[in-house]
Amino acid sequence: MPAGMNPTLGYALLGLLAGFASGCFGIGGGILIVPVLVLLFKIDYHVAIGTSLALIIPISLAGSATNFSLGKINWQVFWACALAGAIGAILGSLFIQKIPALYAKRAFAVFLVYAAARLWVK
Numbered sequence: 001m002p003a004g005m006n007p008t009l010g011y012a013l014l015g016l017l018a019g020f021a022s023g024c025f026g027i028g029g030g031i032l033i034v035p036v037l038v039l040l041f042k043i044d045y046h047v048a049i050g051t052s053l054a055l056i057i058p059i060s061l062a063g064s065a066t067n068f069s070l071g072k073i074n075w076q077v078f079w080a081c082a083l084a085g086a087i088g089a090i091l092g093s094l095f096i097q098k099i100p101a102l103y104a105k106r107a108f109a110v111f112l113v114y115a116a117a118r119l120w121v122k
Helices: 007-025 030-039 045-069 075-096 101-121
Strands: none
Touching: 007 030, 007 045, 030 045, 030 101, 045 075, 045 101
16 A cells, blocks of 8 residues: 555545446446455465455446436346356355465456456457
8 A cells, every 4th residue: 555545535536446347337446356365465465355245236336327227228138147156156166275375366367357458459
């Protein structure tokens, strides 16, 4: 964390940035929240994942409510993905706890680089 910064203010700024990115790009915020919590705030990787997932709830609800009011939700896609996504989240949460933080962080970094490269090219 930057010297002299109030942690609560830092967390609030992170939430604002994650919420803005979520609203603009449809991301859950995890691609910002996890690295910032680990690298800047020195929070354990596994705790950062859990915290990020919990933060998705209010961030996602606010963005979803706004998009609902704009008529911008495809409900067929929503229902097809919702149940399977919930099951996948349970399995993923259990799985990642078995992976040492160093390897989990590296896998996450590779995923981010891969996703960025794919988005850049297309």
